[in-house]
Amino acid sequence: MWYSRSVATTSTNKLKDLYENLVPGRPLTSATLAEHGISADLAVHYARSGWLKRLARGVYCRPGEPLSRDGSLLVLQHMIKGLHVGGKTALDWYGVRHYVASREVLRLYGWTAARLPEWFTSRFESAYHRKRLFHESPDDMRHVAPLDRREGAPLTSSPERATLEILSEVGVRESMGEAREILEGAYNLRPDVLNELLQQCTSVKTVRLCIKLAHELNMGWSEKLEIAKFPTGSDRPWVSKSRDGLLILRP
Numbered sequence: 001m002w003y004s005r006s007v008a009t010t011s012t013n014k015l016k017d018l019y020e021n022l023v024p025g026r027p028l029t030s031a032t033l034a035e036h037g038i039s040a041d042l043a044v045h046y047a048r049s050g051w052l053k054r055l056a057r058g059v060y061c062r063p064g065e066p067l068s069r070d071g072s073l074l075v076l077q078h079m080i081k082g083l084h085v086g087g088k089t090a091l092d093w094y095g096v097r098h099y100v101a102s103r104e105v106l107r108l109y110g111w112t113a114a115r116l117p118e119w120f121t122s123r124f125e126s127a128y129h130r131k132r133l134f135h136e137s138p139d140d141m142r143h144v145a146p147l148d149r150r151e152g153a154p155l156t157s158s159p160e161r162a163t164l165e166i167l168s169e170v171g172v173r174e175s176m177g178e179a180r181e182i183l184e185g186a187y188n189l190r191p192d193v194l195n196e197l198l199q200q201c202t203s204v205k206t207v208r209l210c211i212k213l214a215h216e217l218n219m220g221w222s223e224k225l226e227i228a229k230f231p232t233g234s235d236r237p238w239v240s241k242s243r244d245g246l247l248i249l250r251p
Helices: 005-021 030-035 040-048 069-079 087-093 159-168 176-184 191-199 204-216 220-224
Strands: 053-056 059-061 106-110 126-130 144-146 155-157 238-242 245-249
Touching: 030 040, 040 059, 069 106, 087 106, 087 155, 087 159, 155 159, 159 176, 159 191, 159 204, 176 204, 191 204, 191 220, 204 220
Parallel strands: 106 126
Antiparallel strands: 053 059, 144 155, 238 245
């Protein structure tokens, strides 16, 4: 592609402005580049010239600069509806854990079926699952917010929501024993938040399992659960066969 001197100067100025405003470690999407006056064709020119590194179609980064986990997650949030950090990872970030894993696996949840891009999974070991555990919309999820309300932090489940996300996976991707051990360490959960989430929960199994374990472990917040308001299903036991054997949850 041929550029005149004036075009080349304008192009250089745009790149300089981009670099000055670039958040270190955060990937650049076509939308972000467009905000700086950089068209798709110009981004391709920058990539071919070695001024930007192409990660995927419409996604770039600054050459030689490692991607940050949080910056990458912020970009993914715009790509996948409802994407947020949840489950074990969220609890670990809040300091609620039973053991330290030998390697960190980011537990990510979202509103739609999706596949995490290779540029992300090759750098951050992660697992993504579509989950609609509560009555909500992907643009207004219950008790999901930037971690510690920090600017630039990725959307993360509250400890209460993360706990229910773990319980919802018992018998599928989570063992009953580990879920019990994790819940045993979650003694500071807020009853008012749990009550709200459990009332809006779409999974009878999750509701019943939370009630069962809370009472068995004698959690301090269990006495404040408003069980009569929860969707616990019919009077029949909830039965499921899993790798732990039969899971029977009575109302």
